[in-house]
Amino acid sequence: MKEEPRINQLIGLIFPRRCPVCGEIVLPRGELICPECVKKLSPVRQPVCKCCGKQVESSRIEYCFDCSRHPKSFRRNLALLNYNDAARKSMSAIKYKNKREYLDFYGQAVCQRFGRQILRMSPDIIVPVPVHPSRLRGRGFNQAQILAEQIGRRLSIPVCSGGLKRIRRTAPQKELDPAQRLRNLRQAFGPGKLPASVRTVLLVDDIYTTGSTMEACSRVLLSMGVKNVYCLTICIGQGI
Secondary structure: OOOOOHHHHHHHHHOOOEOOOOOOEOOOOOOOOOOOHHHHOEEOOOOEOOOOOOEOOOOOOOOOHHHHHOOOOOOEEEEEEEOOHHHHHHHHHHHHOOOOOHHHHHHHHHHHHHHHHHHHHOOOEEEEOOOOHHHHHHHOOOHHHHHHHHHHHHHOOOEOOOOEEEOOOOOOOOOOOHHHHHHHHOOOEEEOOOOOOOOEEEEEEEEEOOOHHHHHHHHHHHHOOOOEEEEEEEEEOOOO
16 A cells, blocks of 8 residues: 655645544644544444445344345445434535535555455445536535545556546435335436446445445446456444
8 A cells, every 4th residue: 555645744734624524633743643533433333234335233143224225236345434313414524515625545455444344345446435526516526536546646546537427416315215226226326337347346325324336336337347356445334
């Protein structure tokens, strides 16, 4: 895994880092998160579901209730954090307040925790979950793409931002159950362009709620000839 370029350390001296949890200047300088604020995040801990990566109550449980009832097209998801209030506020600031620099911390944390696992999966390429062009124009960036680039740079894995296309802007998902969410997303994604040699893909997004987005994207990738889809998200919800 690659170390952070020295230029990033110099930039941090000129433009002090803001904490992805509290939003204040990070002290001590050079860190990406306040030492006290990192305690407000809730790392996903073992045992976890062997498919979605959500915490389960006992090591005797292989799959969570949702994954046991609804088998997924992807092989497994790696999730860094439980989606608690601190994580929710941080993810919202990234997407809606243009705090994309917070992804430096999450990209680093993902690679520190899962870097070796990702490399053992041997992905040929990393594909970020795309956003609809209208949303991209309004927001100015795709947080999943920035996260994918963070991971790709640190682990020396190529990123293919055009591997999938968002072809339909969907209705809000909040009030829908898992089956309704999947139906809502079924026609939302379409094939993009992947190198012909790609067989294993790491699909990256910020949040896993019901898994409907990852499932819809995985189905498209498999229809394009990909053999194995692994997923990675910063956060995962527990109420599914």
